[in-house]
């Protein structure tokens with residue numbers, strides 16, 4: 021890492037409200053890892069799902085405005101955003117604007133044109149590729165040994181693959197490896213890229229209860245203590261609606277749902293409040309407090325067969 | 333010169349979009365043309381007779397037929413011209429079907445182009461000279477590459493017909509995929525019971541020489557006289573003394589070696605005979621897992637072998653086989669299904685291939701014929717079969733139907749019920765493709781008598797949960813998503829050309845498609861020939877097909893070779909290069925560029941000259957474009973003939989301008 025890591029940063033709207041703790045932990049972790057985030061000045065909403073369901077040009081223009089503003093920043097190597105939904109909109113509009121005709125239509129709506137020169141990446145991709153698990157490992161001052169996580173990427177982080185261009189779209193591993201680098205264990209979680217029900221929570225709550233319920237069931241049956249996510253909407257469905265899900269499905273999950281940035285932050289030595297743990301609906305405190313004891317037990321278990329071997 | 337021009341209607345194939353009468357009319361005013369006429373079907377009996385009559389009556393010196401591609405009927409019309417008493421090379425063909433009528437709808441433009449093509453053909457024919465073939469003798473031995481059921485059939489038919497046969501098999505035993513199958517559809521008879529005796533016949537036939545653990549390295553020569561260099565790969569066991577007793581296998585301590593014969597679901601010893609009925613029944617050492625090769629220690633097999641056959645220093649051996657014809661029967665391999673991330677891409681032990689399942693069903697397989705799922709060796713009760721994995725799926729670059737998977741899946745569902753009566757089988761399919769005698773009836777039996785539950789739709793995801801494999805798919809008939817909790821998932825993986833088939837095709841100078849299947853000479857009329865004389869195809873090497881069709885094609889290829897060899901002499905193609913000694917300055921540039929080594933140096937009255945070895949020359953023409961003197965010319969495609977065509981084309985343009 022000889023070069024200084026400097027990026028244009030697009031926080032996204034949910035980071036200002038429902039996923040404040042994601043935003044907060046993202047900034048803290050990036051700073052600690054030497055990744056400078058330069059906020060895109062005067063950034064605006066990407067239009068989220070409503071814009072592109074109505075008008076692709078409008079959607080691309082909303083994202084395009086942010087792209088164009090970011091391109092004006094000095095010395096940044098990429099545009100980063102924590103939110104997969106914002107990421108999709110930014111990437112899709114950059115992708116579509118490779119077509120000069122479409123680009124001209126969009127640029128006509130903007131104050132200044134998109135040059136389409138900067139790559140757009142998720143914070144996850146930047147941490148995974150520009151820092152990497154190997155460089156993260158020695159920085160972890162408090163290993164999360166004993167913590168069993170179901171790594172849940174959500175359905176849009178890696179798909180469609182030819183636009184997202186990151187990790188495997190059926191079996192992504194970036195978050196798994198980062199979590200393992202900070203001592204946690206990523207359990208087998210076959211539903212890594214399944215849908216949680218997304219914004220159906222508003223219109224058809226039963227769908228979210230079914231889909232997110234399945235995610236929690238599968239995480240639990242594979243031995244996970246908690247879920248770790250990279251998406252504000254996924255996190256909200258699994259965490260905020262966990263009670264609703266339990267009632268609807270007659271289950272009794274009590275499973276914390278972390279953002280991966282919160283866990284990296286903890287491993288880097290930050291306090292729970294620095295990474296916004298108090299914002300989580302299902303409190304992870306008891307689980308986190310139990311970790312040292314678990315780590316101890318694990319270490320004992322690992323020693324046993326070895327000492328046996330030494331005796332004989 | 334008196335030239336006749338015959339313009340074919342080809343029914344409405346040509347006449348529909350080309351004014352053939354006008355083309356014939358225009359031909360009449362071309363130089364040297366003494367006769368021109370349109371004809372309904374030039375290739376039909378009356379059509380050919382019309383050409384013969386015209387040649388005889390008008391005393392024509394040559395004929396131009398404007399019709400289809402010469403690949404279709406070039407040789408037909410050459411024979412017609414010959415029957416009329418002319419040299420067959422006093423003939424030209426103008427392709428006004430594939431190059432004109434089938435590709436353009438504008439009749440005026442088409443007609444103009446057809447006239448141009450005829451004009452070029454006439455100009456060339458005016459320069460043609462009679463050419464004469466030479467006779468050469470045939471080496472009546474045949475090589476068959478690939479010892480699957482197709483190659484075995486071809487070998488036995490050729491050998492029974494009295495030919496000397498050389499069978500080259502890549503692995504250490506013949507049998508191919510069929511040797512791995514448990515039972516075969518639609519009769520559900522035991523595969524090794526019907527194949528085994530054939531394999532023994534191959535071993536015992538006095539006319540068959542079998543090279544197993546061998547591959548073709550290089551191919552030289554031409555029809556009737558091929559020299560094939562065969563690499564006999566080291567097995568580290570002297571097969572002349574090995575008796576196949578198997579004492580080495582019993583004692584070999586490296587018992588966890590990969591077992592490709594069992595499709596990697598079991599393990600074997602580093603020294604092994606792949607299966608009890610192997611032909612030849614000889615041991616060979618897998619270097620990668622042999623302790624002796626890895627660490628230098630062990631050597632147990634050498635100690636226990638009663639005939640001292642083990643030879644750790646054995647090297648590959650090169651031999652040259654001289655044959656007159658070659659049959660390529662290299663079969664197929666399953667495509668690499670790991671591109672299917674949604675089925676786990678190989679991460680889940682209980683998602684297996686159809687061929688692995690065959691080995692599980694087989695009484696001589698690694699599980700002794702008991703169906704056990706790989707993860708915990710338990711007997712599965714719910715089995716899901718997914719068809720079309722790597723077939724009919726453009727998203728993984730496999731748009732074609734493998735053709736036999738529907739049938740073998742039905743077979744496997746039936747056998748599953750036989751093995752585990754309280755089991756349930758689910759089959760996800762796209763369509764059932766079961767054309768063939770008793771085939772559709774067979775798939776119905778799987779459903780109606782054996783209760784296999786057929787679900788029409790694709791599977792979107794397979795994942796493990798609580799010891800089960802959850803198979804999620806769509807039932808397109810019910811219009812609903814379905815999930816099946818399976819104990820075992822069997823993928824009907826599609827076929828592609830055998831590994832290395834592209835390289836082999838290059839050596840044989842035959843065409844192949846992007847899936848590794850060899851191209852036949854004509855999709856309908858030459859299904860076993862290739863575009864290289866003397867090279868034939870049999871079995872799945874040409875395209876996926878089941879055992880009956882593979883056997884039929886094996887016999888067909890054998891019949892082709894027998895008919896080729898029924899003559900004692902073949903006629904060479906006179907369209908080879910020829911050196912004009914007066915012009916040749918002996919620079920020998922042509923010899924350097926010739927890819928076939930067909931040009932040698934000679935001395936004529938003290939001067940160095942190039943000389944073409946006619947039997948080796950393939951008529952590619954590379955040398956003619958190399959020679960600065962224009963001294964080496966390809967017969968029937970000389971510079972003068974080609975320039976005459978170009979000039980004819982340009983003169984028509986200047987006329988129009």
Ligand SMILES: Cc1cc2nc3c(=O)[nH]c(=O)nc-3n(C[C@H](O)[C@H](O)[C@H](O)COP(=O)(O)OP(=O)(O)OC[C@H]3O[C@@H](n4cnc5c(N)ncnc54)[C@H](O)[C@@H]3O)c2cc1C
Pocket residue numbers: 477478479480481482483500501502503505506507508509510513515516517518546547548661662663664665686687690736740743830831832833836870871872873877878879880882
């Ligand atoms: C799971 C499964 C079940 C099936 N069940 C049935 C069934 O019940 N009934 C039925 O009719 N069909 C069935 N089939 C189809 C059947 O396997 C084929 O029709 C048959 O094997 C084709 O024979 P082949 O000789 O053309 O090819 P193969 O069997 O593939 O044999 C080719 C041989 O050539 C050798 N070879 C390859 N490359 C080279 C090389 N470069 N040099 C030398 N040798 C080479 C190979 O080692 C092999 O021995 C099934 C197929 C599968 C996958």
Ligand code: SF4
Pocket residue numbers: 569573574575576577578579580581614615636637638639640641642
């Ligand atoms: S190598 Fe020796 S021991 Fe092994 S099968 Fe052959 S003869 Fe028997």
Ligand code: SF4
Pocket residue numbers: 908909925926927928929930931944948949950951952953954955956966
């Ligand atoms: S045409 Fe010329 S280059 Fe080609 S094979 Fe014959 S001699 Fe060689």
